[in-house]
Amino acid sequence: MIITIDGPAGSGKSTAARKLAARLGIPYLDTGAMYRVITLAALEAGVDLESEDMLTRIANEANYELDLGPTHIRVSLGARDVTEAIRTMRVNNHTRFIAASPGVRRALVEKQRQLGRQLGSLVTEGRDQGSVAFPNADIKFYLDATVERRAERRLHDFLADGEEVTFEEVLANVDVRDRTDSSRIVGPLTVPAGAVHIDTTPMTIAEVIETLLAHLRQAGLWQPNGAASK
């Protein structure tokens, strides 16, 4: 069973995907982590972030690994664990160059499909999972919330990680990423055809999970007393 969850930064999709996968006992894939690790590799290599050739090369050749489980994702680059290093504001401010590269997107979408085939069942989240990577997913969700609510959630994550940022900085970053994510030519952020659209602005994460499960149940993909039925 493939479940896709797309949406903008701070819409709650990462937490929702992780918790939903844990509830179903299947792995989850945070595709933002893939764009982030390529961003980190490109920054560390000091390459021109507008060079399509260099970025494509890094996406194809960087030695990174994702360790996926129902409750965790760990990311390594070479011998280093970079799970935390890919979440810094520096990486945030540069992902848009990497996300706009057609060669990078091709390489990462191919890897996402490979993981889907290999794992069989997956909750995968990002910007293009229901539209490009898995258009035939069993069920697709699109989560959204107001930009202020999304920036508040991201600020909370940064402060919890000990990063010193202001609400205004986070709001500006979320706003720029929204615009570049929605306007890029390849794999833009969009509501995938057939997706269930959920506004999470007034919801707690527990309410989001209950809503997702209700849709899975309605689609015959899940029973309250059991695990995933596919």
Ligand code: C5P
């Ligand atoms: O979801 P997250 O904020 O971790 O994603 C980091 C960046 O990676 C986003 O700003 C977006 O530009 C990019 N991304 C993407 N396609 C995906 C997932 C993330 O372009 N499927």
